[in-house]
Amino acid sequence: MTRRTALEPLTGLVVDRDAVRRTRPELFDELLSDPATRLLPLWHGKALMTDASAGALDLVTPDRQSAALVRVYLGRTLLAGLEPVGTPVIAVTLTDAAAAELEPDESRWADLRRVGTGLSERDYALFCEAVAVANWHESHTHCPRCGTPTVVEAGGWVRRCFVDGREVFPRTDPAIIVRVLDDRDRILLGSNAMWENNRWSILAGFVEPGESFEAAVIREVAEEAGVLVTEPRFLGSQPWPFPASIMVGYEARAVDVGDVALTPDGEEILEVRWFTREELWAERGDLLLPGGASIAHAIIADWYGGPLDGPPGGAAR
Template sequence: MPRSLTQHLPLSRYRIDRDHAARDRPQLFDELAADPDARIVALWRGEVLLTTARDAATAPALALLPWASAPAEALRIYLGRTLEAEGGVPAGAAITAVVLDDESGPALEADVTRWASPRTLGHRLGDRDAGLAIEALGLANWHDTHRFSPRTGNPTVAAKAGWVRVDVETGAELFPRTDAAVIVGITDADDRLVLGSNALWESNRFSLLAGFVEPGESLEAAVVREVFEESGLRVIDAEYVGSQPWPFPASLMLGFRARLDPAHANDLRPDGAEILDLRWFSRDELAASLGEILLPGRTSIARAIIEDWFGGSLDAP
């Protein structure tokens, strides 16, 4: 069985007790408003507030602010309690995400260099802060896309500490959802890795092939289908290697390795819609190409799978 990469993935780290039972307490937010140890994580436009301005030389940290720092009417989502003391926040402190609008965000902090996206900065955050940022962003994105019930079209309101939305007319409860997506490191008989360039990226950015799992489909079947659709390659022996949340906006990335099926011709055939270019790389070829091509960012599971195949860290941003 292949070793799991999950524990090494930047956005899979977590050092918080989600304290799920507290979500059912109707007066939870009133209790936290009176708790001097309670803290908030501020979100604005998909970014989190840091303690200081972004600095390439200094490890970033979330600004965990007093409860009253944000407007009372802002959407609040209970994230859980800290497991140990860190950065001036005691163990057991309750942490709540607060989603700010275009008026309250700049009012809280006008310095845009203190707001940052976990997508690009997540690998530099500590274990506690990485987990808090990803939990907060995933739930905030879900709230933003479920202001109306998909069943009735009626408005919905947040309930149960931000973990449920309720249809205001029918009372039906809606719960957070995550979209499953597979991402695959494909190798051939010579142990070369195939990388593709997506139509939405810069022309010289290359990554692994990936796609969403369809209804009624196993993860392994999704690997085979997505790879063939995007590249014309037939693969076998799909093996799970780890998972990472990717709330940009609402995915769970399920990492796999797979081998080229020797029973097929397997000519590279980019689909022309999502994938515009495909290339095979040996380890030496990939290392020699780093000045020419861009790799996925260090926060992504794609980068982890590529470097695991490569056998070490690649000298690229």
């Protein structure tokens, strides 16, 4: 199975979402009668794993699970896993009772944040897609215009209002995440007010209406750290379904850093600091950095020159 490395994460096409087939009224009847179909069970945002070590998704056959709160046709796999290429996959969200009946051992149910970095590219893509759409269903049970309950259609990709037939589609909120470097090739990290006081990461923020990604990079860094940056350069992107984001990664260069004091906004970001690679390594016992499943980890590791749990391996760029 292909594993993800560096800044390639989570952007490849590994699932054919088979959008044309979603509109067939008989879709789920066809899929559930197909012996090749597999179900991806979700319980409180957790997926069923093949074992407690969480090395792979346990995609179950339809006969193992009959009741579901919501079904979503995720598409057909384009990479092989424990199942062959072309396997149709349906995400099913379960009640507590249905999840316990399917698998009572709670250690077999895993959160994407915890196990994402160890999954194959295919399993990560399926898990991420399933969680993102399940989160949307959970928050859109009623029409946003009139409050009427909505009905699920189009293979789980549309909710329709009973009153006026208005269709509601899944949404994704774009956010930038940026590696800011100075003229000494130090990286700028911040500590968020909602984190432990020793947790650090690169800066991020949501894109505002009418704003480009590049403009959002410049604005967010100025707001959160008081640093003017230039030359935003796209690095990669990552779906981040917590609850419904796409993280768009950039690098930018700080302008005229000199001895100018950093000024965190004091509300979202409580502290900001420049780090060299050697400082990250020397202070590794006191710093908490982003988890391996996140694009933040990949972007920092790419600058660092190797795994963040080892000595720095990259030369200044």
